[in-house]
Amino acid sequence: MANTPSSVFRVTDPELPFIAATAALEVDNVIHGRGAATPNLQKLSNLLRNSTSHLDHSTQPKHFMDPVSVDVFQRAIAESYNCHLNSIQDIAQKASEVAIQMASAPTKEDLLEILKRFCLELSRQAMTTRQMMQHSRSESPYKK
Structure with a gap:
């Protein structure tokens, strides 16, 4: 089954900042024993x-994320995991690792804190980028 645009990571998804911020709140609730649900x-x-998921399958196209989404993801990783990724392959590998960490319902507080920081930073970066994109469109000299 092919991935639809709304089922993959895209900064242009208007729900992404909300999903990431709400995920951070869910993780904070787990950390403080106020709940375990993390939808x-x-x-x-x-x-x-x-x-x-398609990066290891040779029958599908070798694409990852659009360039703006890669940049936002990389900045969120750099801030939350305190690491710098130097190639698209490194970023794709880290995205896969983070997805696995999130899906595993972690219980270690240090990992939960990192995931919370990542989600908060992702929300902030996504919102900032979306606002910049909207602002640049509204000020375009070609827009009538």
Whole structure:
């Protein structure tokens, strides 16, 4: 089954900042014993997994994410995991690892804190990027 645009990680998805921020809240609730349900964390995991699942299959096209989404993801990883990824292959590998971490219903507090920071940073980066894109469209000299 092919991935539809709404089932893969895209910064242009208007729901992405909300999903990521809500996932951070869910993780915070798990950390503080206020609940165990993480439907938005799982949704975010699915978006990342759907964006990377085809990378190992030679019968499907070798694409990952659009360039803007790659940049936002890389910035969120750099801020939350304190690591810098130097290639698209490194970024794709990290996206796959993060998706697995999210899907595994982690219980270790240090991993939960990292995932919470990642989700918060992803939400912030996605919202900032979307606002910049909308602002640049509204100020285009070609727009009538």
